[in-house]
Amino acid sequence: MKLKNPPVNSLSLEMLTELVINLEKLENDKAVRGLVLTSEYPGIFSAGLDLMEMCGRNPAHYAEYWKALQEFWLKLYQSSLVVVAAINGASPAGGCLMSLICDYRILADNPKYTIGLNETLLGIVAPFWFKDTMVNTIGHRASERALQLGLLFPPAEALQVGLVDQVVPEDKLQSTALSVMAQWLAIPDHARQLTKTMMRKPTVDHLVKQRDADIQNFVSFVSRDSIQKSLQMYLQKLRQKKS
Numbered sequence: 001m002k003l004k005n006p007p008v009n010s011l012s013l014e015m016l017t018e019l020v021i022n023l024e025k026l027e028n029d030k031a032v033r034g035l036v037l038t039s040e041y042p043g044i045f046s047a048g049l050d051l052m053e054m055c056g057r058n059p060a061h062y063a064e065y066w067k068a069l070q071e072f073w074l075k076l077y078q079s080s081l082v083v084v085a086a087i088n089g090a091s092p093a094g095g096c097l098m099s100l101i102c103d104y105r106i107l108a109d110n111p112k113y114t115i116g117l118n119e120t121l122l123g124i125v126a127p128f129w130f131k132d133t134m135v136n137t138i139g140h141r142a143s144e145r146a147l148q149l150g151l152l153f154p155p156a157e158a159l160q161v162g163l164v165d166q167v168v169p170e171d172k173l174q175s176t177a178l179s180v181m182a183q184w185l186a187i188p189d190h191a192r193q194l195t196k197t198m199m200r201k202p203t204v205d206h207l208v209k210q211r212d213a214d215i216q217n218f219v220s221f222v223s224r225d226s227i228q229k230s231l232q233m234y235l236q237k238l239r240q241k242k243s
């Protein structure tokens, strides 16, 4: 599946909705057992959540957006398919989250392709289920440091901390993803799927129990004037980068 939402594959409401629909279609297709997730645009895997969905909108929109993000996370994190992320570009914040909920992550070796949950750099806080997903991958201490500092890891460091499973030359990314997929598909589906469910259930249950409260938290947090100002300033900085 190639992510295709120009210019930076930000996770807009429309993109999240389409991703969920496409995942459902693939899961209902008995001929499909695995999925390689990559970007149509080498250089950018995903810029994460769409900042335009979080700026200058009304509370009902924020709630709808957050619910769609939760839905996407729940769908992909619990997917019965083998999901391999072939990360062919920068993967900050929500882009990193999307990689973390796959089963295996391969990052192309390019110093510009950084990955991490950098929310604190924007003056915002990674929600508990982003944090849980990271802790499940790299452990508590490494997550605490990465989250507080909003670290974006270049490939060698991402590998060292365990944020990705493999770093390969850019021209070997797709072939590596296919051979990893073959290895995972050699395991009987039912045993692998039940193991995945068992490993991920506590984290899923945590969000499911708190879903409505989490939406309310997001809406009230993102509606604050101070947060709106921070996000606007960040967007402006991104735009000014060009000039």
Ligand SMILES: CC/C=C\C/C=C\CCCC/C=C/C(=O)SCCNC(=O)CCNC(=O)[C@H](O)C(C)(C)COP(=O)(O)OP(=O)(O)OC[C@H]1O[C@@H](n2cnc3c(N)ncnc32)[C@H](O)[C@@H]1OP(=O)(O)O
Binding pocket: 007, 008, 010, 044, 046, 047, 048, 049, 050, 051, 052, 090, 092, 093, 094, 095, 118, 119, 122, 124, 125, 126, 127, 217, 218, 221, 222, 235, 238, 239, 241, 242
């Ligand atoms: C107690 C707590 C309770 C509740 C929690 C509440 C809220 C907080 C939770 C929120 C969690 C947030 C998660 C996120 O994912 S936020 C998004 C974070 N993303 C980033 O920081 C990435 C920003 N982008 C970049 O760094 C670069 O764009 C990137 C991806 C490296 C690509 O660089 P480049 O190729 O040079 O492209 P440009 O920077 O020039 O960008 C092109 C164009 O795209 C616009 N854009 C970039 N990123 C985003 C984005 N995430 N959303 C929307 N738009 C984006 C950028 O502004 C440019 O636009 P232009 O109009 O100038 O063309």
